[in-house]
Amino acid sequence: MSLQKTFSEEIWQAELEERAERAALEFKAFIKTVAQLRHPIRGCPWDLEQTHESLRRYMLEEAYEATETMVNEPTADLIDELGDVLLQVVLNSQLSSDTGRGRIDEVVKGINEKMIRRHPHVFAPKNEAITADEVTEQWAKIKQKEKPKAGAEPIFKKAKKVHPALTQAFQIGKTAKKIDFDWHSPAEVFDQLQSELKELKVEIDKGDEPKIAEELSDCFFSLAQLSRHLGFEPEDIAQRGNLKFLSRFEMIEALALEKKLDVTKVGQAKLEELWSEAKAKQKEMAKS
Numbered sequence: 001m002s003l004q005k006t007f008s009e010e011i012w013q014a015e016l017e018e019r020a021e022r023a024a025l026e027f028k029a030f031i032k033t034v035a036q037l038r039h040p041i042r043g044c045p046w047d048l049e050q051t052h053e054s055l056r057r058y059m060l061e062e063a064y065e066a067t068e069t070m071v072n073e074p075t076a077d078l079i080d081e082l083g084d085v086l087l088q089v090v091l092n093s094q095l096s097s098d099t100g101r102g103r104i105d106e107v108v109k110g111i112n113e114k115m116i117r118r119h120p121h122v123f124a125p126k127n128e129a130i131t132a133d134e135v136t137e138q139w140a141k142i143k144q145k146e147k148p149k150a151g152a153e154p155i156f157k158k159a160k161k162v163h164p165a166l167t168q169a170f171q172i173g174k175t176a177k178k179i180d181f182d183w184h185s186p187a188e189v190f191d192q193l194q195s196e197l198k199e200l201k202v203e204i205d206k207g208d209e210p211k212i213a214e215e216l217s218d219c220f221f222s223l224a225q226l227s228r229h230l231g232f233e234p235e236d237i238a239q240r241g242n243l244k245f246l247s248r249f250e251m252i253e254a255l256a257l258e259k260k261l262d263v264t265k266v267g268q269a270k271l272e273e274l275w276s277e278a279k280a281k282q283k284e285m286a287k288s
Helices: 009-037 045-049 052-068 076-098 104-117 132-146 165-178 186-206 209-229 234-258 268-287
Strands: none
Touching: 009 076, 052 076, 076 104, 165 209, 165 234, 186 209, 209 234, 234 268
């Protein structure tokens, strides 16, 4: 049975209205809760000490934790983590309100108007059937029109605002490609990476710390570009390596527990032995 035959516009609108009303009530209560945390006299001492600068790390941490729950089917964990991200939005908005620089209603109003403005194919009087790629192109054109007509904008202005570092490197590479300032193949990038690694080795042998840091940064940048040329997001790849290590070490801990060993005291040689055992075990599990 097709979706068109089963879909009811009347039911959809009624359910949307009900959800919006419930959300409005809960959001109002939440705004009051966060404002109370910042009450000048009865507020929470920790919240009263915060600034936008001090809250930056929490915005990043909560966003990362939310993305970790977005890889599978939605769960209670996702709802919880999205709530933590929302807290950062509302708390930072409250700080802005306290200093007279903006309010949460302006934040919500601004993003709502932007979504409507940048989706004319949905909100215009006559809906237009366009593809996802056309939506992306349309978004970019509308965004460009919204920018003030100043002088020429620096090519990498957008990339300067991107975080974390590997994602920023990815964005720099994408922008460089648009102006034909990019390697033409993964092989070329790989050669560049090898060249950077050789330069790093020279500085490591010399023991020159400032130059080691400089060459190491070149290696990270080149590796991010190699990821891009191979069709991968460098941040995702880096996180995959982290998760692989953590997963394998958890297996090491399980093996050590079976052998009545303390991983904090067995030493490097034994840990390497357990690592190899865990690696072999993981390969067997992958085959089955």
